[in-house]
Amino acid sequence: xxxxxxxxxxxxxxGVEYEGIAMPSTTGHIIIKMVSGYNAGIDxxxxxxxxxxxxxxxxxxTKAAGKAEVEPKKGxxxxxxxxxxxxxxxxxxxxxxxVTSQFSAxxxxxxxxxxxxxxxxxxxxxxxxxxxxxxxxxxxxxxKAVVEEIKNGADGIIVAHGTDTMMYSAAALSFMIDTPVPxxxxxxxxxxxxxSSDNAMNAICAAKVAVSDIAEVTVVMHSESSDDKCxxxxxxxxxxxxxxxxxxxxxINSEPIGYVDYSTGxxxxxxxxxxxxxxxxxxxASLEPKCALVKFTPGSSSDILGYFIxxxxxxxxxEGTGLGHVSTDWIxxxxxxxxxxxxxxxTSQCLNGxxxxxxxxxxxxxxxxxxxxxxxxxxxxxxxxxxxxxGQIQDYDDAVDILKQDxxxxxxxxxxx
Numbered sequence: 001x002x003x004x005x006x007x008x009x010x011x012x013x014x015g016v017e018y019e020g021i022a023m024p025s026t027t028g029h030i031i032i033k034m035v036s037g038y039n040a041g042i043d044x045x046x047x048x049x050x051x052x053x054x055x056x057x058x059x060x061x062t063k064a065a066g067k068a069e070v071e072p073k074k075g076x077x078x079x080x081x082x083x084x085x086x087x088x089x090x091x092x093x094x095x096x097x098x099v100t101s102q103f104s105a106x107x108x109x110x111x112x113x114x115x116x117x118x119x120x121x122x123x124x125x126x127x128x129x130x131x132x133x134x135x136x137x138x139x140x141x142x143x144k145a146v147v148e149e150i151k152n153g154a155d156g157i158i159v160a161h162g163t164d165t166m167m168y169s170a171a172a173l174s175f176m177i178d179t180p181v182p183x184x185x186x187x188x189x190x191x192x193x194x195x196s197s198d199n200a201m202n203a204i205c206a207a208k209v210a211v212s213d214i215a216e217v218t219v220v221m222h223s224e225s226s227d228d229k230c231x232x233x234x235x236x237x238x239x240x241x242x243x244x245x246x247x248x249x250x251x252i253n254s255e256p257i258g259y260v261d262y263s264t265g266x267x268x269x270x271x272x273x274x275x276x277x278x279x280x281x282x283x284x285a286s287l288e289p290k291c292a293l294v295k296f297t298p299g300s301s302s303d304i305l306g307y308f309i310x311x312x313x314x315x316x317x318x319e320g321t322g323l324g325h326v327s328t329d330w331i332x333x334x335x336x337x338x339x340x341x342x343x344x345x346x347t348s349q350c351l352n353g354x355x356x357x358x359x360x361x362x363x364x365x366x367x368x369x370x371x372x373x374x375x376x377x378x379x380x381x382x383x384x385x386x387x388x389x390x391g392q393i394q395d396y397d398d399a400v401d402i403l404k405q406d407x408x409x410x411x412x413x414x415x416x417x
Contacts, residue, residue, distance in 0.1 A: 006055030013047040072120040077155035077211045079119040082145055084138070084161050084169075085129040112200045118207040118265075119156070124149075131162025131169075131187075136289040136387060139172040146173065146183060147283045156182045156210030158203070163187040163240055163248065166219060170235035171381045174217040174408045175388040178282035183217045184209045185235070189246050198222050198246040205230035205260040212267055214257060215276045217408075222246040223259055231256040232267070236381050236410035239351065252351050253376040253412055286391035291315040293383045295349070296326045305333035309342060315386040317345045318371075319379045324348050324355030325362045331369050338370030341396040343389075343403055345382045347374035354412075372403050375411045385410060 003009050003022055011018045011030055018040050020032035029041040030049065115121060126145050127138060146157050161169055170185045177183065186206035188199035198221075206220040209232055217235040224247050233251045242248040258269030292308045296318055308316055316337060320326050324346040326334075337344050346366060348355045354376035358364060367373070374382050385403065393399045406413070 003049055003051050004055060007051050008053040010050045010052050011042050011047055012050075013042055018042060019052065073116070076118070076120045078153055079121050079156045079158060079207060079210045080149040080154040081121055081123045081158045081160060082142065082149070083123065083125045084127055084134075084142065084159065085131070112203050114200070114204055115207050118204070119211050122149075122154075129162075131165040134162075134165045134169060136172075136287045139169060139176070140285045140287060142169070143173050143176045143283060143285050146179075147177060147281065150179065150181055150281055154181065156212075157184065158206050158210050159183065159185045160203075161185050161187050163189060163221075167235075167238050167240060167249075167378075168380055168384055170217055170219050170238065171384040171408075171410075172287070172388070174235035175385060176283065176285050176287075177217070178279045178284075179217065180215055180277045180279050180281055182210050182212060182214050182276070185217070185219045187221065189222075189244060189248055201227055201262055202230060204265075205262060208260050208265050208267060213276045214267075214269070214273050215278060216257070216274050218257060219249060220260065221249040223256075227262055229262055230260045232258045232260065232269075234271075234273075234409055236408045237378070239378055239380075252378055253353070254409075284388070284392060287387045288314050288390035289387060291317070291383060291386045291390065293317045293319065293379055295319040296321065296330065298327075300327075302327075302330045302333045305330060305337065309333065309337050309340065313342065314390050315343045315345075317347060317374070317379060317382045317386055319349045320346050320355065322348060322350050322353075323359055323363060324366070324373065325360065326366065328362060328365070331362075331365050334366060334371050335369035343386065343396070343400055344369075344371045345374045345377075345386060345403060346371045347377055347379040347382050349379075351378065372400060377410050381410050 005022050005024055007022050009022050009032060011032065018032060018034065020034035020040065023031040023033055023039060025031040030044050030047065031039055031041050033039050126142055149157055166185055166187050173183060184206045186202050188202055202221055209218060209220050214232065219233040219235060219238045220230050223229045223231040225245060231249065233249060233256050234254060237251050237254040238249055239252050240248050241250045255270055257271045257273050258267055260267050290313045292313050294304055294316060305316065318326060334344050346355060355373055389399050389402045393402060
């Protein structure tokens with residue numbers, strides 16, 4: 001049949017007509033992605049295929065349409081969209097049938113025109129990766145780009161980011177930047193080609209927060225499985241809690257700062273927050289990348305800690321058991337690390353609640369070995385805080401003091417439950 005992957009085709013079989021984009025097939029069936037976003041597989045026997053539009057013609061028309069510039073509107077605030085990739089900035093790669101990170105920030109504006117009613121936007125692609133490829137160097141590059149946009153007059157920043165590691169990046173920028181304007185991370189659990197995509201709603205709600213008075217680093221994502229509202233999560237208290245649900249993100253050991261009503265655009269808040277222009281802009285971008293997050297499991301060898309100590313790692317975070325424990329076999333390695341001026345923070349695998357190493361003998365021995373109680377910090381936030389602290393401070397005792405302090409609302413003073 002004379003068509004190629006990526007062509008728009010019409011398939012007729014047994015009196016039924018299907019139309020969509022031709023996808024790769026490993027079964028011999030004709031696979032098309034229909035306008036609804038769903039895929040259809042059709043046995044080619046007895047089917048008639050007509051090419052509606054060639055792939056290259058569609059790409060040319062899309063490119064031409066994308067050249068149209070949106071005229072700025074008087075009186076609207078200025079918001080910069082910085083794209084890093086991820087599902088919110090993705091589309092189908094018809095060579096493989098997989099979702100790939102190919103959209104730029106400008107593409108997001110073209111795809112979601114409602115944004116232009118909220119603010120005047122400028123777009124910039126900082127990098128174009130899926131979020132599993134994120135690393136400390138990229139956080140530094142992103143933080144510098146954010147600060148530059150604020151210096152150039154942006155009233156708010158939106159960072160389009162993949163959801164799988166967004167909590168790490170948001171926490172990193174929270175520590176690295178004192179900001180006078182909102183910095184909002186937003187992503188999408190489902191790509192734009194799917195009928196249940198959350199990209200438009202999340203982006204619109206993020207834009208509302210970007211022009212608000214909430215001058216912190218936040219994560220704005222679906223609050224419920226329905227399209228009612230988005231939660232405004234504090235960057236150091238948020239975690240992705242489901243692989244695919246649209247309401248996957250949850251504030252842990254905290255309520256969200258507030259919510260954005262999708263139908264009205266109104267923002268309601270329940271927690272105190274840093275307000276616009278309360279802080280002077282400041283960048284503290286130095287990071288120590290050689291820090292490790294280690295998960296303790298029953299029977300695991302203390303050689304795991306020994307590896308990181310001997311490999312020259314500068315800081316270690318341990319995900320311990322409920323109250324923050326490890327087996328007694330691990331305690332000598334903790335003591336060896338701290339004696340070599342390698343800070344060790346102990347957190348909990350339970351996520352909710354706070355650790356306490358003063359209840360049982362093992363916990364007391366962990367503290368005697370020099371470990372730092374992570375309080376109610378999320379393990380990944382403790383890791384990012386360790387990287388940031390050791391990037392700022394060389395003296396071991398001073399670094400330990402900072403690691404024990406609440407810097408960006410990552411530690412609650414007390415637990416109510």
